Amino acid sequence: MTDQPIRVLLVDDHSMLRAGFRTILDTQPDITVVGEAATGADAVAQASALHPDVITMDVQMPDMDGIEATRRIVADPEVDAAIAIVTTFDRDDYLYQALDAGASGFLLKNAGAEDLIAAVRALAAGDGMLAPEVTRRVLARFAAAARPAGAPAEPNSALRLAPLAQEPGARLAPLAQEPGARPAPLAQEPGARLAPLAQEPRALAEPLTDREAEVLALLADARSNAEIAGALFIGEATVKTHVSRILQKLGARDRVQAVVLAHRMGLA
Incomplete structure (x- = not known):
C-alpha cells in the first residue's frame, strides 16, 4: 500500500449529499476527495481528467444514468477506478446491472459513515464491498442462471451462499426487504439504457490449477486471505x-x- 491518499470522485446530482460525503471522507487521513460531478456525462469526463482511485456513483441522474456512466468509465483504458454504486433504491435491476457494468460495490445511501469509509478503502485495495444480503441475492441469481433449463433449484441455495468477506468491524446497513415487497418502478431519464444481465458464460483464459480451484471455493465461502491461508x-x-x-x-x-x-461458470 502506498503513502498516497485514496483519491475519490463523488458523483450525485444532489449537492447536499455530495457535501455530506465529502465531509465524511475528508476527515480520514488516508482519503481525499479530488472532485465532484452532478451528471453521468460529467462523471465520465471527470474520471478521465482526475484519474481517481474510487468513484461513488449515484444511479438516477440527468443526461446519463450511473449504470451507463459506470460502463463507459470501466471501458476507458486510461481510467483505473473502482466504482461503488450508492443509491437510495434497493432494486435488484440496479444491483445486477451495476455489477454487469463493472461496479465493484453497492451501498444504500442510508448506510453509516463508517460503511462509506470502509467501502472506499476496500475498493481502493482491490476488493469489493457488498452487504451480505446483497451478496446472497447476487450469487443466487447467477447460480439460477447457470442451471440448465428445467433443472430444479438446490433447496435453500440462496440462504446457503455466504457473504463476501469484509474488513473487520465494517458494518453495512441491511438491504433486505420485507417478504414479498416489491419496489415501485421508477422513471428513467429519456434515452437511458440499462444493459441486460444475461450473458453467455465466458471461457477461462487458462484452466485453474487444483490449488487455485480450492482458493476460489474459499473465496466464494467468504473467507479472507488469512482464513484461506489457515x-x-x-x-x-x-x-x-x-x-x-x-x-x-x-x-x-x-x-x-x-x-x-x-x-456463473459453475466453478463454485
Whole structure:
C-alpha cells in the first residue's frame, strides 16, 4: 500500500449529499476527495481528467444514468477506478446491472459513515464491498442462471451462499426487504439504457490449477486471505498470488466479480 491518499470522485446530482460525503471522507487521513460531478456525462469526463482511485456513483441522474456512466468509465483504458454504486433504491435491476457494468460495490445511501469509509478503502485495495444480503441475492441469481433449463433449484441455495468477506468491524446497513415487497418502478431519464444481465458464460483464459480451484471455493465461502491461508496451510503471500492468478484467468476486476463469474461458470 502506498503513502498516497485514496483519491475519490463523488458523483450525485444532489449537492447536499455530495457535501455530506465529502465531509465524511475528508476527515480520514488516508482519503481525499479530488472532485465532484452532478451528471453521468460529467462523471465520465471527470474520471478521465482526475484519474481517481474510487468513484461513488449515484444511479438516477440527468443526461446519463450511473449504470451507463459506470460502463463507459470501466471501458476507458486510461481510467483505473473502482466504482461503488450508492443509491437510495434497493432494486435488484440496479444491483445486477451495476455489477454487469463493472461496479465493484453497492451501498444504500442510508448506510453509516463508517460503511462509506470502509467501502472506499476496500475498493481502493482491490476488493469489493457488498452487504451480505446483497451478496446472497447476487450469487443466487447467477447460480439460477447457470442451471440448465428445467433443472430444479438446490433447496435453500440462496440462504446457503455466504457473504463476501469484509474488513473487520465494517458494518453495512441491511438491504433486505420485507417478504414479498416489491419496489415501485421508477422513471428513467429519456434515452437511458440499462444493459441486460444475461450473458453467455465466458471461457477461462487458462484452466485453474487444483490449488487455485480450492482458493476460489474459499473465496466464494467468504473467507479472507488469512482464513484461506489457515485452511490450506499456506502463507498469506501465497494466497495473494493465487487470488491474482484467479482474477487474471477469470478476467475479473476484483473478488466480487470473481465470485459472481465463478458461480456463473459453475466453478463454485
